[in-house]
Structure formats: structure tokens, C-alpha cells
Amino acid sequence: MANLLAHLECTRCGRVYDADVLQTLCPEDGGVLYARYDLERGRRELDRDTVAARASGMWRIPELMPVRDPAHIVSLGEGGTPLLAAPRLGQRLGFTNLLIKDEGLNPTGSFKARGLSAAVSRARELGVRAFTIPTAGNAGSALAAYGARAGIPVDVFMPADTPTLFQKEMRAYGAQVHLVDGLIDRAGALARAHAAETGAFDVSTLKEPYRCEGKKTMGYELATELDWALPDVIIYPTGGGTGIVGMWKAFAEMEALGWIGARRPRMVSVQAEGCAPITRAFAEGAERARPWEGAHTYASGIRVPSAVGDYLILRAVRESGGVAVAVPEDAIAEHARLITSDEGIFAAPEGGATLAALVQLRAAGWVGADERVVLFNTGTGLKYPLTPGEEPS
Numbered sequence: 346m347a348n349l350l351a352h353l354e355c356t357r358c359g360r361v362y363d364a365d366v367l368q369t370l371c372p373e374d375g376g377v378l379y380a381r382y383d384l385e386r387g388r389r390e391l392d393r394d395t396v397a398a399r400a401s402g403m404w405r406i407p408e409l410m411p412v413r414d415p416a417h418i419v420s421l422g423e424g425g426t427p428l429l430a431a432p433r434l435g436q437r438l439g440f441t442n443l444l445i446k447d448e449g450l451n452p453t454g455s456f457k458a459r460g461l462s463a464a465v466s467r468a469r470e471l472g473v474r475a476f477t478i479p480t481a482g483n484a485g486s487a488l489a490a491y492g493a494r495a496g497i498p499v500d501v502f503m504p505a506d507t508p509t510l511f512q513k514e515m516r517a518y519g520a521q522v523h524l525v526d527g528l529i530d531r532a533g534a535l536a537r538a539h540a541a542e543t544g545a546f547d548v549s550t551l552k553e554p555y556r557c558e559g560k561k562t563m564g565y566e567l568a569t570e571l572d573w574a575l576p577d578v579i580i581y582p583t584g585g586g587t588g589i590v591g592m593w594k595a596f597a598e599m600e601a602l603g604w605i606g607a608r609r610p611r612m613v614s615v616q617a618e619g620c621a622p623i624t625r626a627f628a629e630g631a632e633r634a635r636p637w638e639g640a641h642t643y644a645s646g647i648r649v650p651s652a653v654g655d656y657l658i659l660r661a662v663r664e665s666g667g668v669a670v671a672v673p674e675d676a677i678a679e680h681a682r683l684i685t686s687d688e689g690i691f692a693a694p695e696g697g698a699t700l701a702a703l704v705q706l707r708a709a710g711w712v713g714a715d716e717r718v719v720l721f722n723t724g725t726g727l728k729y730p731l732t733p734g735e736e737p738s
């Protein structure tokens with residue numbers, strides 16, 4: 346069946362743009378552009394069980410991905426990650442139906458592989474010759490790997506205190522690594538300047554429409570893995586927010602396709618107390634999030650003081666009946682260790698933050714013991730340094 350990509354649409358003003366030329370943010374109001382598909386046709390021609398029977402992986406439903414010609418797909422085997430029952434952890438914490446989606450098994454060790462596989466594939470199809478990105482670590486690793494795979498040069502800008510293994514990995518893939526004195530927002534400004542100067546394409550979170558399309562596949566996978574019955578609660582660590590907004594988009598698409606009904610999981614956005622702009626905006630009832638001053642947390646992937654898609658994250662969390670929470674710094678590493686030792690999943694600190702949030706929400710009576718809860722371990726713990734108090738062996 347043909348690819349169903351129809352056009353791009355601004356998530357603020359609704360203006361429509363051509364999907365077959367390179368686009369970034371809405372030129373009218375700076376809104377994030379979403380890829381839209383001919384879902385009417387999809388409803389007639391795409392059967393959910395036929396699709397679910399295809400080989401697993403992120404490109405399982407190419408009709409609903411933003412690449413016209415499959416020859417342009419740049420893949421390293423991303424997606425199709427396991428959704429694992431967590432019975433020992435569940436028993437310890439009093440949950441009967443706890444699941445962990447282990448995104449650490451993606452190429453380069455995080456869910457960022459999905460977004461960058463999609464973005465690099467589409468950009469290559471549209472003629473891009475060089476990439477740049479600001480990163481907290483994992484997105485840069487993923488872009489460096491997919492850039493290498495596509496034979497397209499990559500310049501990465503990241504905070505100088507990003508764990509050294511990420512830096513080493515990116516250099517090994519052949520990327521030019523620029524260490525920045527500051528946080529990811531400063532890295533973003535430098536990547537922007539580099540793009541303006543050299544013509545490299547800037548694949549910053551949500552500033553181009555296609556990383557989100559890779560992330561949405563997590564939503565499609567969850568639905569197929571759970572036999573089209575979405576969980577009651579999804580807990581996700583939020584920096585730029587593509588995980589939550591990508592899945593939220595997937596659920597809307599699947600409903601339009603007639604694959605699921607109107608019921609949605611309650612989406613929980615997790616940040617660290619040292620950097621919680623979305624949590625603060627949620628509590629204030631605001632539509633946008635003010636930048637967080639003095640951001641700090643060991644979970645470097647969620648050390649993001651401001652997000653271009655803040656309004657999309659907040660919208661998804663609110664529409665779902667979910668909540669945005671912040672967890673204390675010392676709970677992050679502690680709960681990553683629990684996931685690791687109880688379930689054999691070497692969790693990234695961001696994954697640990699989701700468990701810390703679950704414990705907090707349970708104590709507050711927000712989530713019931715028998716609800717089906719999915720935690721996202723968004724990355725492998727292997728690349729992070731030891732935490733204070735952890736003994737080198």
C-alpha cells in the first residue's frame with residue numbers, strides 16, 4: 346500500500362504546509378508542525394491485525410511513517426523493544442500489573458534512536474547534506490550513528506559536563522563534537538548559529554516535524570503488545586517532551602483508523618526537582634512553561650530548562666487526565682538501581698525517575714494497586730557515571 350503522508354499542520358494555528366519540502370517550525374507563529382496522514386484511506390485499507398502480524402520494529406507500518414520511498418530509510422534495527430512484566434518490583438511496591446518498556450535496547454541505547462532514524466531518513470529523502478543537533482547526550486549519540494549509517498556529516502553541540510562515554514561514542518561515529526559552557530538551551534543557540542552559517546539541517550527536538558513520528562511508534566507498539574487495550578497509566582521522563590507528545594499523537598491516529606476507542610491512558614510527565622518547568626506550569630494551570638533557572642539533575646536527559654513543545658506536553662497530560670510531577674534528586678538513582686536489581690534491566694536515571702514518580706503517586710492515592718501501569722525506561726544505564734555513594738567495583 347502507498348505511503349499516506351498528506352501534509353504538515355501547525356499545532357498552534359492549524360495552517361497547512363507541503364510535506365515534500367524541508368520544513369521547520371511554522372513560519373507564522375513558531376508552532377510545532379505535525380505530519381498528517383490520509384487516515385480515512387488508512388481506515389479503509391489498513392487492518393490492525395494484519396499490521397500487527399508484520400515483523401516487529403519501528404518501520405512496521407511504513408504507510409504511516411514520513412518516508413515516501415523505502416530506499417531512503419536509514420535503519421539500525423530501532424524499535425520493537427520489549428514490554429516486560431515487572432513482578433518482583435511490583436511485589437516490592439504493591440502493584441499487580443506493572444510493566445516496563447525497555448527503550449535501552451534500541452541502537453545507541455535509548456529511545457532517541459526512533460526519532461533520529463525517522464528524521465534522518467526523511468531529511469535524506471528531501472536532500473539534506475549535513476546535520477546538526479544540540480543534545481543532552483542520547484540524541485547526539487543517535488544522530489551521530491544514523492548520520493554515519495547514511496554517510497551524512499554531523500555536528501553535535503552539548504554541555505561540557507555531558508557524561509564522557511556519550512562524547513566518546515559520538516566521536517567514534519565520526520561526529521564533530523562541540524562542548525558548550527552551559528546547558529542544552531545554550532547548545533541549541535550554537536547549533537542554530539552553526540546551521541545558519543553552514544546550511545546544516547538542525548534536527549532539534551520538535552523543531553522539525555519527523556523526530557516525533559519516530560517517537561509515536563512507541564504508542565503503536567504499546568497498543569499491539571497489549572492487544573489494543575491501552576494501559577491505565579503511562580509514566581514518562583520529560584525533557585523536550587517528544588515521548589509523551591509522540592505517543593499522544595499515535596493514540597489519536599489509531600482512533601481515527603478505527604484501531605482503538607476513545608479511552609486513553611493517564612499520561613504522567615516526570616521531571617527532577619532540580620529542573621521541572623513542565624511540572625511547575627502544570628501546577629500553575631499555564632499553557633506554556635517558563636524557563637527553569639539553574640537547572641540541575643543527575644538525569645541529564647531531563648535537564649531541559651525550556652521546551653519548544655511545552656504546550657503540546659501540557660495539553661496531552663491534561664487531556665489524558667494525567668499529571669506532571671517532580672521527583673527528588675536522591676530518589677532518581679535509588680529507583681534506577683531498584684529497577685536494575687529487581688528486574689535485570691540496567692535503567693538510565695531517567696527510567697529511575699519514572700519509578701520514583703510511581704511510588705510518589707501511589708503514596709498520594711493517585712494510582713491503584715491493580716491498575717496497569719507502564720514505566721518507560723528510556724535509556725540504558727551503561728553510559729552514565731557512578732552516582733555519589735556508589736562504589737566502583
Ligand SMILES: Cc1ncc(COP(=O)(O)O)c(C=O)c1O
Nearest residue numbers: 483584585586587646695723724
Ligand atoms: C534517557 C532519556 N530519557 C528521557 C529523555 C527526555 O526526552 P525528551 O527530551 O524527548 O522529553 C532524554 C533526552 O535526552 C533521555 O536521554
